[in-house]
Amino acid sequence: MDSSRAGRPSQVRPRPPSGSRPAPVRTRPLAPSPTRLSRHRQIDRRRDLPLVAKAFLALAIVALAASIAWIGSGGIGPVVSGIAGSFGGIVDRIGDAVASQSPTPAPLVTDVPTIPPPEEPYTSDELLDVTVTVPTAVVGQDGYSVRLWATPKDAPRTIVAEVAVGPTSVLVIPGITLTAGRNDLQASIVGPGGESELSTVVTWVLDTVPPKVTIISPKDGASVAKNSVKIRGKTQARSTVLVRNDRNGATASTEADQDGLFEVTVAVGTGTNPITVTATDLAGNANSKVVNIVKGSGKLLVKLTGTTYRFKASKLPRNVTFTVSVTGPDGKPVKGATVLFTVTIPGLEAIVSGELQTRADGTASFGTRIPSGALAGSGLASVLVTTDDYGAGTDRQVLTVE
Incomplete structure (x- = not known):
């Protein structure tokens, strides 16, 4: 029964249907307040797509159509095969990489070899045997070698030899060619981990030129009255000087100083003494010079000799020759001296030579014949x-x- 009045709803709440839940209460929604709406921005909902999106969509449709046509023509086969082949190659490379994983890096070579310095760096030998002391850590190890570097005078450093390390720490590298002058040598160890630093520089000096020898005093042919003579001269610094008197075999030696000056005394005998002065430099090169020294007695010296001094009376006559040697007080031969020989034999008249002159060597000779008839005596x-x-x-x- 409708109880509304003039079209207005009744103020009486209708009874809910029996046996059911109450009907929901209908409420009128309220509009939000103006202050609340002011906090939010109105969402602009566009119904059409942007121009860029539309262009991209068109290109995608064209590409899709081309792909469908290409697949239909059978072009997909080579692509699939290529992709499969590429994938197989990638798999193979991955397998190889796994199967051959990188070994542990070799340790760096930090130990440095050494070259023992020579007792004397000067040498006249162009070929040199170099001894290298190898670090204990690499002795007998495979893959390690000794590299020899040379720096000649006014030239860059170069490798002159490389020899594998041996079972001992001492390694000899034979036949290294030197150049004239200074040669700086260094060594290094080369191994799987690289090359070590270079060893300390060791120097050899190749010298093949004999030293010059100059006799300052005495002059050649000088005379002395003493039993020895002092030889002064000059040669290469620190050279060994040996003096030998070829007349009597006397020798003496000394060493030239830093300026090459030397002084040595040697014994001399009466007469001419050929004295040989030999200088040997540090490299072993030698050179000699001869100076003649004459020793005098301080007075005129006359010496008579004969081919024989004994005769048998039964074997006379017999020839005989007498020779005289004349030396002045300065020890030099006297040329042009007047000589007279006299020979007396028992039972015979005296035999007298005529006046003779000594030759340039200070000698004169007289030959005669001893006649028969001599008496013993x-x-x-x-x-x-x-x-x-x-x-x-x-x-x-x-x-x-006799």
Whole structure:
């Protein structure tokens, strides 16, 4: 029954249907307040797509159509095969990489070899055997070697040899060629981990030039009266100087100083003494010079000799020759001295030579014949020498007749 009045709803709440839940209460929604709406921005909902999106969509449709046409023509086969092949290659490379994983890196070579320095760096040998001391850590190890570096004078450093390390720490590298002058040598260890630093520089000096020898005093042919003579000269610094008198075999030695000067005394004998001065430098090069020294007695020296001094009376006559040697006070031969020989034999008249002159070597000779008829006994051979500068001198020899 409708209880509304004039079209307005009744103020009486209708009874809910029996046996059911109450009907929901209908409420009128309220509009939000203006202040609340002011906090939010109105969402602009566009119904059409942007221009860029539309262009992209068109290109996608064209590409899709081309792909469908290409697949329909059978072009997909090679692509699939290529992709499969590429994938197989990638798999193979991954397998190889897994199967051959990188080994542990070799340790760096930190130990440095050494080259023992020579006792004397100067040498005249162009070929050199170099000894290298190898670090204990690499002795006998495979893959390690000794590299030898050389730096000649005014030249860059270069590798001159490389030899594998041996079972001991001492390694000899033979036949290294040196250049004239200074040669700086260094060594390094080369191994799987690289190359070590270079060793300390060791120097050899190749010298093949003999030293010059100069005799300062005495002058060649000088005379002395003493039993020894002092030789002064100059040669290469620190050279060994050996002096030998070829007349009597006397020797003496010394070492030249830093300026090459030397002084040495050697014994001399009467007469001419050929003295050989030999200088040997640090590299072993030698050079010699000869100086002649004459030792005098301080007076005129006359010496008589004969081819024989004994005769048998039964074997006379017999030829004989007498020779005189004349030396001045300065020890030099006297040329042009006047000589007279006299020979006396028991039972015979005296035999006298004519006046003779000494030759350039200070000698004069007289040959005669001892006749038969001599008696047994002692005779005499004598010589008289007269000089303008040194006066006169004599000598004699006893003759025997049997």
